[in-house]
Amino acid sequence: MRAAVLHEIGQDKLEVLDDVEAVGFGPGRVRIRVRATGLCHSDLSAMGGVLPQPAPFVPGHEGAGEVLEVGEGVTRVRPGDRVVVCWLPACGTCPACRRGQTELCLAGFMNAGTPNFRRCDGGSDVFGFAGTGTFAEEVVVDAGCAVPIPDDVPFDIAALIGCGVTTGLGAALNTADVEAGSSVAVIGCGGVGVSVIQGARLKGAAEIVAVDPVASRREAALRFGATRAVPPEELPGAKQEVTGGEGFDHVFEVVGRSATARTAYENTRRGGTLVVVGAGAMDDFLQLNMFELFFDEKRILPSMYGGGDVLRSYERTIALWRAGRIDLAGLITHRVPLAEINEALDQMRTGTALRTCIEI
Structure with a gap:
């Protein structure tokens, strides 16, 4: 064969x-x-x-x-x-x-x-x-x-x-259990990221910001339920406009890299939830300091196969x-x-x- x-x-x-x-x-x-x-x-x-x-x-x-x-x-x-x-x-x-x-x-x-x-x-x-x-x-x-x-x-x-749809939908429906009226950012809007967006929309998220460097993926994210789509360099502005600078209730990292996971953490509000969906390398380490972990009380939730x-x-x-x-x-x-x-x-x-x- x-x-x-x-x-x-x-x-x-x-x-x-x-x-x-x-x-x-x-x-x-x-x-x-x-x-x-x-x-x-x-x-x-x-x-x-x-x-x-x-x-x-x-x-x-x-x-x-x-x-x-x-x-x-x-x-x-x-x-x-x-x-x-x-x-x-x-x-x-x-x-x-x-x-x-x-x-x-x-x-x-x-x-x-x-x-x-x-x-x-x-x-x-x-x-x-x-x-x-x-x-x-x-x-x-x-x-x-x-x-x-x-x-x-x-x-x-x-x-x-x-795989992809189950992973993305599950991250929003199971792992994060997105609340109606909440604010969401999704970093990485390929097939899995767009499925996260559909899951967040199903759960009633009020704002869903799609973040991706590729214009065609940003356009697709809007078709699947994102309320706005921005390249990575415009995420700080979207955070300010949507949340008044506080940060999003839920941020999904759908890339699998420590750099984007760190960006996701920084754009999650205090007490909010960072959901790690992307599968990364064993030698790629996410750095967090002990004070911010304690003081910000942000939840970090990995999502394996939709959780x-x-x-x-x-x-x-x-x-x-x-x-x-x-x-x-x-x-x-x-x-x-x-x-x-x-x-x-x-x-x-x-x-x-x-x-x-x-x-x-």
């Missing part, structure tokens, strides 16, 4: 190969024919070494498709079912799951060090990003990673629900989409076949795409 492979960490191009096979099928496993996958910035971060990932590997973790085959003991799905790929499945039995914090379950990471694919020319191993690897025609995953979706949900929409039960979040997102309360189709600004994956990567790097759908 075909798959897009990164041979070494640090390379900026993928090679689309046709001699790759998905491996690992057996009891408790599911083979999926991938139909659509989103290109998420986390894929770029893994390619560049910001996020830990062994190579060679097939990027992609935001996918949807059809079940081809199920292993012994799999009962939740059967061949022909439409599914979304969940890269962080909950085991249901670990301490985090028993506490109701299924987004913190580490079971899904247990397979991240096991190859998901193999080259047919000599049998060299190839890993899948986050234990999945959806930039491929087929993928084999644990049964918990194959989440059934209703027939009326298109594959491209389902793929977005698999809530993943399966419930999927269901909620589908319900909101069906009711017309959120726009998911509008997030997909580019559609390309797998053969054009490198052009899509360039669009993501330049910020010209909110979400690119790779049609497989």
